[in-house]
Every structure is written in C-alpha cells, then in structure tokens.
Amino acid sequence: MRLFVISDTHIQGPDEAFYKTLIVFLKNTLCSGDRLILAGDIFDVFIGSHRYFRERYSLFFQTLHDLVRKGVIVYCLDGNHDIHYASIAIPGVQYVAECSLLCGEQRLFCAHGDLVNRADIGYRLLRVILRSMLLRVFFHFMSGALLQRMASRLSRYSRDAHEPALRIVYRNFAAMKVQEGYSFVILGHVHDPDHMRFTFDGNPGEYMNVGYPKRDKTCIVWQDGQLQRIPFGA
Numbered sequence: 001m002r003l004f005v006i007s008d009t010h011i012q013g014p015d016e017a018f019y020k021t022l023i024v025f026l027k028n029t030l031c032s033g034d035r036l037i038l039a040g041d042i043f044d045v046f047i048g049s050h051r052y053f054r055e056r057y058s059l060f061f062q063t064l065h066d067l068v069r070k071g072v073i074v075y076c077l078d079g080n081h082d083i084h085y086a087s088i089a090i091p092g093v094q095y096v097a098e099c100s101l102l103c104g105e106q107r108l109f110c111a112h113g114d115l116v117n118r119a120d121i122g123y124r125l126l127r128v129i130l131r132s133m134l135l136r137v138f139f140h141f142m143s144g145a146l147l148q149r150m151a152s153r154l155s156r157y158s159r160d161a162h163e164p165a166l167r168i169v170y171r172n173f174a175a176m177k178v179q180e181g182y183s184f185v186i187l188g189h190v191h192d193p194d195h196m197r198f199t200f201d202g203n204p205g206e207y208m209n210v211g212y213p214k215r216d217k218t219c220i221v222w223q224d225g226q227l228q229r230i231p232f233g234a
C-alpha cells in the first residue's frame with residue numbers, strides 16, 4: 001500500500017500543460033489498494049457546488065471516478081482556492097476536512113494547512129464567509145464564467161502568504177501533532193517544500209510540506225514506513 005499526497009497544483013484552466021501532467025500521473029501511477037489524498041488548492045479557482053466548474057474540470061473528476069473503480073481509496077479536502085468538493089459526490093470518494101489515517105502501525109495526519117497560522121484572524125473570518133450557505137446560494141445564481149474571472153483576479157492579489165517566518169509556525173504545528181501521537185504530518189498551503197524530523201518522548205515523527213508542484217515537480221508518497229518526494233511523471 002502506498003499513500004500519495006497532492007496539493008497546491010493551482011491549476012488555472014483545463015488547457016494548462018500541468019493539468020494534463022496531473023491527470024496522466026494519476027492514471028498511470030496509482031494502483032488498486034493505493035490511497036490518494038487531494039489536499040486542497042488543486043485548482044486555483046474552483047467552486048464544486050457550481051456546475052460551470054464541475055464541467056470545466058470534468059476530465060479530472062472522471063479520472064477520480066476511474067481511480068475509485070480501480071480500487072484506489074480517494075480522500076478529497078477543500079483548500080482555500082477550491083471549495084465545496086463534497087457537492088460533486090463521486091461515489092467512493094471521501095470528502096473530509098482533514099485526514100487521520102493508519103499507515104501500517106503508524107498514524108499519519110494530513111490537512112491543507114490554511115488553518116495552521118492561528119494569528120491570521122482575518123483569513124479565518126473570510127473562510128467562514130466563503131463557506132457560508134448564503135454565499136453558496138449566491139454562487140449558484142451567478143454565471144460560472146464571471147465567477148471564474150472575479151475569483152482568479154482575487155487569487156492573484158491574495159497569493160497565500162509564503163513568508164519564510166511561516167516555516168516555524170508550520171513546524172510548531174507539526175511538532176504538536178507528533179506530540180499527539182502522529183508519526184507523519186503532511187501539510188500544504190505555504191508552498192514551502194519543508195521536511196523535518198522530530199522526537200518526542202522517544203517517539204520519532206516527521207513533517208513534510210507538499211511545496212509547490214508547478215515549481216518543484218513533485219508530490220509526497222508514503223511507502224514502507226517512509227515519506228518521500230517523488231517526481232510527477234515518474
């Protein structure tokens with residue numbers, strides 16, 4: 001059993017080369033019994049409750065459907081650029097806020113990571129508003145193409161904060177999870193391909209951040225008790 005974690009690919013449209021790379025990777029790499037966590041910000045702008053976006057990326061969701069049929073266990077997490085995935089309701093895909101899984105005898109924690117920085121109150125408030133029922137109804141009645149244009153402009157302005165100072169905040173969060181008993185902690189969001197090992201009370205733990213696949217050309221895989229970064233297209 002292998003477990004793959006992909007996040008922060010920030011796909012901007014179905015014609016983008018990296019979109020095709022991602023789909024080919026999913027089709028060719030994952031086998032029955034593997035697990036896949038899509039850990040948020042796969043798309044730069046995506047609202048799963050809106051048909052426009054489901055159709056825009058239908059090839060991706062068809063691929064997920066095929067993976068489930070093949071026997072791959074798929075977990076899907078919202079990011080801060082892509083929300084309401086659960087509305088797509090692909091049978092067999094598990095829509096969760098975060099993952100807490102057993103890998104062999106060890107526990108693995110995975111989340112997008114946009115809630116790690118507790119000092120970012122403004123962002124937390126925005127997140128609640130974006131997910132609110134009212135806005136969901138509003139989205140529903142708006143043209144998908146208009147939403148795409150508005151949101152991609154916003155997305156350019158609100159590039160996630162990737163300051164180096166955040167590295168320590170993420171490492172502290174991971175250390176807290178190791179203290180809770182997790183052996184592996186995987187986060188995304190900050191586009192920082194960080195990797196760190198800790199020991200708490202003699203129990204080793206390991207943290208990896210997915211980084212920014214468009215630049216790093218990698219995702220994370222857990223296999224035989226080890227976390228590794230592997231190239232897309234490998």
Ligand SMILES: [Mn+2]
Binds near residue numbers: 160
């Ligand atoms: Mn993010």
